[in-house]
Amino acid sequence: MTPRQVARRLAYTAFMAVVLAFFAVPMLWLASAPFDSDPGLGLRWPDWTLTNWQVTFEHPYALSSLVNSVVLCVVATAVTTVFATLAAYTLSRVRIPGRDALLYVLLLLSSVVTGTAAMVPIFVMMFQLGLTNSQYATGLVIAGGLLPAAIFILKDFVDSVPRSYEESARVFGASPTQVLLHVVLPVARPGIATILVWAFVQAWGNFLLPFLLMRDVSSQPAAVLLRTLRDEGGSANLTVIPVFSLLYAIPVVALYLFVSKRYGFRFHGGIKA
């Protein structure tokens, strides 16, 4: 190796180390701070203890907010996945004039519907309907915001399922429901799995809508509670936050691993001889 090459090698390695450290530090903090007797915002070898966990479990809202989050996300994810699948299948197979325009308009509006611009109308509407402080209602609103993008992505998946699969099932006497259950859903399953995880992650991390629609602290999901975890002085409660953050991260990772293992994000694809 020429000195020049060595220098380049060194520079490259150093650069990668910096990049890696940049991404690794928050992860390491998440792994160490919950077990540190005096957690700070910096990274250090912990002074091992489990007191933080005890304090967090005794916090009046910490655990219940995680349960609230799960309820809200299950509602939002289920509604998004089921309706997006049905809508994507229909839009993919039925010929209606202006179908593509409709999809683009929906997609455009979706960023407005749950976007900041529509916050006030949404709040007023939900308030007058008496649906504030309800995980179910908030889940529905979130699903409404996710649906257009979900339909858009899923339609692409369903489009790529060859029609001849369905036609051959029909020739063998399958009813429309059987065609959907036996052929379309299994073949589009990796796409549906993708949407499911995506919807869950979106709903899990959504702060603005629950913050707005859930004024009652006991009904707030984790994403909202995390922001309000402060001690009496108003500074961040560093005993609870690390543990809570770790707990908050677990469901998303677990769901991803489960879905990836069980359903796979792969696509079977058509058969070409």
Place this chain on the structure above:
Amino acid sequence: MAGIELAGVSTVYPNGVRAVDALDLTVADGEFFALLGPSGCGKTTLLRTIAGLEQASSGSVSIGGADVTRLEPGVRKVAMVFQDYALFPHMTVSENIAYPLRVRRAPKPERAETAARTAAGLGLAGLLERRPAQLSGGQQQRVALARAMAMSAEVLLLDEPLSNLDARLRLEARTFLKRLQRDLGLTTVFVTHDQAEALAMADRIAVMSEGRIRQLGSPRDVFQRPADTFVANFIGSTPMNLLPAQVRNGRVEVAGAHLDPGGPHPDAPVTVGIRPEYLHEAPEGITGTVSIVENLGVTSLVTLECPQDVTVGLTVPEHEEPPVGSVLTVAPRPGRLLLYDSDTGQLT
């Protein structure tokens, strides 16, 4: 009894393409019927109309004597093998074959038993647990056939089932399909754009173009006496000679020669059709210079440059090829010369 009867069937696509045009056709019970035609002539559409995947815009479709024009595909008791086989990628071979039974909610053991039996009959016994993606093209074709057979329908529709196979496998599959059809006595409609396949396998052939049937008959009829110049061009592995000619005083004047029309014919401009296989060397006839010799295996195709800018092809047995540049005089075998009206292209 499950013959197919089409009366005045037209199928028009939403974009206005009239893919099948006022077509009448009767396929007898147990017959092996081939639909032959160039790409885009409406073969697949006709097959789909019989299966019920497309609605006939007018006319009626009957199967086994019952009018099924407005019935859903599932209740027509018609099995179909698609051009791409349409095997379900997420199911095993066994589940694929038994799918028609699953639709009828047959119990699992019965399904597995039927799948195993049908698969064994088609030489798929060891492959039951594989997925379609793990099979060769020929195996996929047999799975698709097995699935169609498991439906135990009396009518079988095949859309270019052999087109995905290589030449060798295709020949084997031909024999295999034909024997299978004989054994089961299924009424079979077979779509192909390969004329050799149709000639080899079918009891009767319909040659289609632009949504209509140009000629209907036995393979021999269609090969020996094409009804018009379109069919004449399409049928035969070597293209038929179609030469501009004139009938005068009961003789056909073509490329400087005078040939016997094989019967009385009024004086008129005509197109002479002669198959290369039916031309042979003769003392009197069309004279030309050998320009190209192509080896076809047992025979060779010789191209002659004749007077009046006409080229004529003929086949000669192996080892009898004339040298390029030599002069040859050829005449059709008696009764093998066809005359087509030069305006309408119809056989006269």
